[in-house]
Amino acid sequence: MAVPLLMTEEEGESRPTSLVIPEGWRATQVYEAVDKTLALPPGTTKKSLAKADLKLPNDAEGNPEGYLFPATYPLGENPTPEKLLTAMVGKANEKFTGAPIAAGAQRNALNVYQAVTIASIVQAEAAAKEDMGKVARVIFNRLERGMPLQMDSTVNYALGRSDLRTTTEDTKIDSPYNSYQRMGLPPTPIDNPGDEAMSAAINPTPGDWLYFVTVKSGDTRFTADYAEHQRNVAEFNRIRESASKQAAEAE
Incomplete structure (x- = not known):
């Protein structure tokens, strides 16, 4: 599945403004999508987990699988893998702990x-x-x-x-x-x-x-x-x- 992106025109060039994570994607697919969207070398997002300080339940033991909530995430200014992963886990906690x-x-x-x-x-x-x-x-x-x-x-x-x-x-x-x-x-x-x-x-x-x-x-x-x-x-x-x-x- 191609990563769905919302595009905008700036100075004649298209650039993504949001990243859509579909329901049912595995963490590996999310990592690849973030790398591609931010034009980073493959594997960069996965490596960033260690410094992302994600608020995961103790049972997860640092593995965000299940907590990268499917939604549309605006990239904002200076997007990084850590910011996007933090937003996904934050959305999951907002949904799941209610x-x-x-x-x-x-x-x-x-x-x-x-x-x-x-x-x-x-x-x-x-x-x-x-x-x-x-x-x-x-x-x-x-x-x-x-x-x-x-x-x-x-x-x-x-x-x-x-x-x-x-x-x-x-x-x-x-x-x-x-x-x-x-x-x-x-x-x-x-x-x-x-x-x-x-x-x-x-x-x-x-x-x-x-x-x-x-x-x-x-x-x-x-x-x-x-x-x-x-x-x-x-x-x-x-x-x-x-x-x-x-x-x-x-x-």
Whole structure:
């Protein structure tokens, strides 16, 4: 995804005046966007973390993943990576430590950092905003039953990629983010969630679902029955393979 920028004309040259951080971007994507927007050498923003003095929760251990809040940030005069990162974390703290989020997390026996972590998974997994509450409920139901989350998004985060299909080999990766092998939540958020995902994380839709799969665009199926889920996954695979075959024949 190209970094969306608001441009202005000055002396015949275009320069960015704002940086837009989309919902669901990982910290690595944010760092790259800041470097590009400020015309800095790659890696500059990530290196600036040490001197940015970000106001992160103790659980984050200095890692801002989840707290680089998606929004539009004016660059202002003399923008620096530290100023932009501080603004993002400040916006996140303003959103997350307010009464609705803090009270909602407590109501679900979570601290705010855990709620942000759940929201980040919801942001990555939900195919549509209307599915977010149900995805959150699947996460809660699995945690309450002592089941591994088995979320492909956490494996993709461990592998540093995004992919619709996770292989059996992928699920064997030795990582604290491998929710196929590790119980509970991953150690940090896996992206930077927006308002809708945060709302879903503290207000999950009532239901008994344990499984879900987006069979095709606009058709995400939730169920508590494993056999039904297997049938849904088989349909997803058939549709995907058919689309791949048609694409290959068209070339």
